Amino acid sequence: MLSNKTEHKKGVIALIILALVFASMGLFARYLATNFLLFQQVYLRMFAALVIGFFALRRQLDLKKLPKIPLRDWIIILVRGISYSLFGIILFTQAIVITKYSNVSFIGSLPMTGILGFLLLREHFTLKKAGFIFLAFLGAVMIAVTDFSNMFSWGRGEILTLISTVFFGISYIGRRWQTKFLNNSEMTVLNFVVAFFVVFIVSIFKGDGLPVTGWTTGLLLAVIGAGCFNIANVFLTNYGFEKVEAVLASNILTLESFFAVILGFLFYQELPLLKELAGGIIIIAGVIGMNELEKRESKR
Numbered sequence: 001m002l003s004n005k006t007e008h009k010k011g012v013i014a015l016i017i018l019a020l021v022f023a024s025m026g027l028f029a030r031y032l033a034t035n036f037l038l039f040q041q042v043y044l045r046m047f048a049a050l051v052i053g054f055f056a057l058r059r060q061l062d063l064k065k066l067p068k069i070p071l072r073d074w075i076i077i078l079v080r081g082i083s084y085s086l087f088g089i090i091l092f093t094q095a096i097v098i099t100k101y102s103n104v105s106f107i108g109s110l111p112m113t114g115i116l117g118f119l120l121l122r123e124h125f126t127l128k129k130a131g132f133i134f135l136a137f138l139g140a141v142m143i144a145v146t147d148f149s150n151m152f153s154w155g156r157g158e159i160l161t162l163i164s165t166v167f168f169g170i171s172y173i174g175r176r177w178q179t180k181f182l183n184n185s186e187m188t189v190l191n192f193v194v195a196f197f198v199v200f201i202v203s204i205f206k207g208d209g210l211p212v213t214g215w216t217t218g219l220l221l222a223v224i225g226a227g228c229f230n231i232a233n234v235f236l237t238n239y240g241f242e243k244v245e246a247v248l249a250s251n252i253l254t255l256e257s258f259f260a261v262i263l264g265f266l267f268y269q270e271l272p273l274l275k276e277l278a279g280g281i282i283i284i285a286g287v288i289g290m291n292e293l294e295k296r297e298s299k300r
Contacts, residue, residue: 011239021229021236029226046085048226049195052228057235065182065186073181073182081192083167083168110165133290136283143276171237175187187238191234252287
């Protein structure tokens with residue numbers, strides 16, 4: 001029992017760090033968008049993550065397992081990798097380009113992972129859990145939305161954002177469907193094998209061409225940095241969702257909005273508004289409340 005509590009606590013910490021990593025990814029995407037097309041930027045980041053992850057995690061990788069991986073695991077790896085890269089990242093980034101950021105932030109704050117946890121993983125639903133999910137969502141909305149008058153004026157960008165949140169959620173909770181044959185490091189590296197090749201192939205068929213010119217030291221460092229953060233992103237997702245229920249994980253990940261405010265202050269000297277600070281407090285209250293509720297239920 002003590003061991004389970006410790007592992008659960010480690011999972012919670014991993015998801016908190018993951019929320020911080022999520023908030024940081026926009027820094028790389030914003031910089032790389034000035035020199036690369038959308039699909040080019042994404043597959044470069046996936047390739048960097050694949051190479052860095054292979055060497056960083058090589059001690060936990062057993063290549064002899066490859067021919068023995070169960071078909072079920074291969075299918076889930078393919079579904080998760082495609083959901084994460086081709087539909088999650090690509091659609092969300094495209095939505096940011098064509099619609100208002102406040103609308104994208106609002107829809108991105110929807111607790112899709114928690115909802116999928118109830119629907120697909122059949123996690124125990126209670127009104128208290130729903131209340132804590134709504135509380136964290138309310139806090140995220142207070143931080144993310146600047147123009148409440150247009151929140152429900154939906155166009156193509158808003159629909160793309162909603163679709164992307166579904167695919168991100170599928171990629172996250174898919175960890176709970178995988179067997180114990182592969183460890184988290186092996187799942188992480190295989191995710192980027194799938195993600196890179198899928199996005200690269202689509203990019204070539206689109207006629208994007210190869211980004212062989214215009215490289216600078218800054219761009220190279222940004223791609224490497226994005227690769228490191230993507231490795232952390234997927235590894236922490238695998239680890240966190242292995243240890244923690246999807247509903248609680250969904251609440252913890254809303255901390256991304258609060259961390260984004262902090263990073264905005266540190267990197268861009270953007271002073272947080274009072275409503276943003278209040279939103280952060282509400283998110284933290286929702287996360288703590290859900291965590292305590294999960295602890296009580298696990299004791300029964």
